[in-house]
Amino acid sequence: xxxxxxxxAGDKRFVIVNMILIAIxxxxxxxxxxxxxxxxxxxGFAARAGQVILTPIETTFEAYKYILSxxxxxxxxxxxxxxxxxxxxxxxxxxxxxxxALSRPQLFGRRFFNLMVAFTxxxxxxxxxxxxNMRDLGLLDSYxxxxxxxxxxxxxxxxxxxxFEGVPSSFEEAARMDGANDFQVLWKVYVPLAKxxxxxxxxxxxxxxxxxxxxxxxxxxxxxKIPLQVYLRHTIATLSNDDEFSATLIDAPYSVETVSAAxxxxxxxxxxxxxPFIQKYFEKGILMGxxxx
Amino acid sequence: xxxxxxxxxxxxxVAYTQRSRMNRIVDHLKRDWQLYxxxxxxxxxxxxxxxxxxxxxxxxxxxxxIFKGVANSPWIGFEHFETLFSSEGFxxxxxxTIAISFWSLVxxxxxxxxLALMFNExxxxxxxxxxxTIVYLPHFISSVIIAGIVITxxxxxxGIVNTALSWFGIDPxxxxxxxxxxxxxxxxxxxxxxxxxxxxxxxxxxxxVSPTLYxxxxxxxxxRWQMMWKITIPCILPTLIIxxxxxxxxxxxxxxxxxxxxxxxxxxxxxxxxxxxxxxxxLQNGQYDFAAAAGLFNAVVAFVLxxxxxxxxxxxxxxxxx
Numbered sequence: 033x034x035x036x037x038x039x040x041a042g043d044k045r046f047v048i049v050n051m052i053l054i055a056i057x058x059x060x061x062x063x064x065x066x067x068x069x070x071x072x073x074x075x076g077f078a079a080r081a082g083q084v085i086l087t088p089i090e091t092t093f094e095a096y097k098y099i100l101s102x103x104x105x106x107x108x109x110x111x112x113x114x115x116x117x118x119x120x121x122x123x124x125x126x127x128x129x130x131x132x133a134l135s136r137p138q139l140f141g142r143r144f145f146n147l148m149v150a151f152t153x154x155x156x157x158x159x160x161x162x163x164x165n166m167r168d169l170g171l172l173d174s175y176x177x178x179x180x181x182x183x184x185x186x187x188x189x190x191x192x193x194x195x196f197e198g199v200p201s202s203f204e205e206a207a208r209m210d211g212a213n214d215f216q217v218l219w220k221v222y223v224p225l226a227k228x229x230x231x232x233x234x235x236x237x238x239x240x241x242x243x244x245x246x247x248x249x250x251x252x253x254x255x256x257k258i259p260l261q262v263y264l265r266h267t268i269a270t271l272s273n274d275d276e277f278s279a280t281l282i283d284a285p286y287s288v289e290t291v292s293a294a295x296x297x298x299x300x301x302x303x304x305x306x307x308p309f310i311q312k313y314f315e316k317g318i319l320m321g322x323x324x325x
Numbered sequence: 326x327x328x329x330x331x332x333x334x335x336x337x338x339v340a341y342t343q344r345s346r347m348n349r350i351v352d353h354l355k356r357d358w359q360l361y362x363x364x365x366x367x368x369x370x371x372x373x374x375x376x377x378x379x380x381x382x383x384x385x386x387x388x389x390x391i392f393k394g395v396a397n398s399p400w401i402g403f404e405h406f407e408t409l410f411s412s413e414g415f416x417x418x419x420x421x422t423i424a425i426s427f428w429s430l431v432x433x434x435x436x437x438x439x440l441a442l443m444f445n446e447x448x449x450x451x452x453x454x455x456x457x458t459i460v461y462l463p464h465f466i467s468s469v470i471i472a473g474i475v476i477t478x479x480x481x482x483x484g485i486v487n488t489a490l491s492w493f494g495i496d497p498x499x500x501x502x503x504x505x506x507x508x509x510x511x512x513x514x515x516x517x518x519x520x521x522x523x524x525x526x527x528x529x530x531x532x533x534v535s536p537t538l539y540x541x542x543x544x545x546x547x548x549r550w551q552m553m554w555k556i557t558i559p560c561i562l563p564t565l566i567i568x569x570x571x572x573x574x575x576x577x578x579x580x581x582x583x584x585x586x587x588x589x590x591x592x593x594x595x596x597x598x599x600x601x602x603x604x605x606x607x608l609q610n611g612q613y614d615f616a617a618a619a620g621l622f623n624a625v626v627a628f629v630l631x632x633x634x635x636x637x638x639x640x641x642x643x644x645x646x647x
Contacts, residue, residue: 046548062459125366131367154635157382245467268473
């Protein structure tokens with residue numbers, strides 16, 4: 033399509049209007065992030081007066097100084113790293129072997145097991161039974177509960193299974209000739225071949241772990257275990273509702289707005305850092321996953 | 326299938342007794358035990374974390390007590406459902422869910438399609454990929470942050486929206502405390518967050534359109550506008566229809582996480598959906614059995630919708646070219 037022959041001089045106006053519309057859409061996607069970034073570097077006074085529009089006004093790092101001096105900020109940041117890293121590893125530990133087994137045509141009962149996976153995507157017991165189950169398992173308020181309780185997800189499992197199904201069986205047969213068993217076939221043949229698909233799934237897991245909020249809020253009571261997103265939520269909520277806190281800020285170099293903005297920036301940075309890698313894989317990923325079931 | 330077919334060939338049909346079936350299964354287990362070892366953790370996980378809660382759904386028909394547990398709480402039949410359907414709170418949540426997903430669909434469904442068509446018309450490759458990189462980004466940002474941005478931007482005292490309104494002499498509006506503003510803000514936010522990412526599916530469909538169609542259109546002197554309407558859109562129509570069916574199937578899946586982050590008691594009348602209702606009644610007020618009944622109703626309706634949508638989509642895609 034990007035062939036210049038296909039586009040005549042008469043289309044120029046159409047193409048230019050289109051480029052401008054895309055530019056408007058792109059800028060309106062970017063703008064809120066720029067606004068928040070600028071707000072976080074502005075003085076509390078400028079923020080309260082609503083002077084920040086595009087660039088930082090009265091540039092200062094006071095909001096960051098305030099945030100970085102909060103113990104809970106560091107505790108929750110550390111927790112998020114724990115949940116993200118161990119959660120993703122745990123997911124892969126379940127998903128790779130499970131998806132491989134489900135992809136093997138010789139697996140007896142394969143249809144049944146696949147249906148069992150698909151059914152979880154159609155029917156969900158809901159919040160309450162899931163919560164009560166976690167409580168009965170003794171997984172409330174525990175790192176393990178958050179890490180294991182959300183390890184498997186039907187979409188990722190099917191995505192990986194579809195990839196394994198697409199690998200030509202000649203690879204497996206060649207390995208079998210050399211006397212490899214199922215474990216070796218998976219580890220030495222399929223895992224190396226499936227690196228792009230595994231990377232896709234790993235990145236999906238990383239992002240959803242990093243962003244996970246609802247269940248962490250519901251399942252964790254102990255403040256020292258909460259992840260960054262829950263802390264962020266608490267802080268923004270208390271900052272914007274707590275008049276006492278606001279009152280102490282009248283003379284402070286930071287304000288409710290700048291502090292909220294600074295936490296938002298701190299929690300976005302890691303996502304921005306891995307975003308180029310995500311982008312490399314996810315397009316393929318969502319298309320692979322969408323093909324079947 | 327090799328193994329299974331081999332066995333069929335060995336055994337005459339008459340000998341298909343219960344015993345030979347058992348033998349066959351044992352043979353499979355013996356030969357493929359390693360595969361079952363690989364599969365087992367995932368299956369156990371599914372049973373423990375997803376199927377056990379389905380068993381726990383029975384509390385919707387019980388007078389659940391924490392001390393008696395799921396199995397030993399007494400049955401009370403449909404009492405919770407009767408309370409549910411006569412409670413104004415639940416009926417309101419149901420109405421809100423339908424209204425919010427209906428408007429999300431009507432306003433939100435065309436946006437990614439238009440975006441994909443527009444991306445497709447950009448000839449400068451770098452411009453295109455830069456724009457795509459940016460519009461996909463919000464999908465990967467957590468709802469807490471998105472809500473945080475919304476709360477900051479719409480703040481009545483210093484938010485950019487009210488600052489902008491003040492230029493036109495409009496007094497500050499307390500957007501997030503006003504029921505009439507909740508839906509526009511919520512729907513706008515989700516479209517802003519997801520439209521770019523959702524356009525990927527349509528871009529893939531457009532990439533699949535045969536270039537020869539365009540070439541012959543150029544020979545006939547068609548403009549790009551005409552080609553878009555006469556070639557691109559008809560060619561991606563099957564994808565479009567399937568996405569629409571799937572979207573309708575997922576009607577009840579309103580992103581309640583975002584609603585929890587954005588609503589407040591003063592906006593419940595337009596913002597409270599079934600899942601946020603369940604969250605408040607169950608997890609905050611501890612009425613587990615009653616909330617589970619609401620959840621069961623939600624899950625059954627969602628299941629029927631999804632299965633219906635899937636089978637329609639399947640039938641449709643079989644008859645269409647896609």
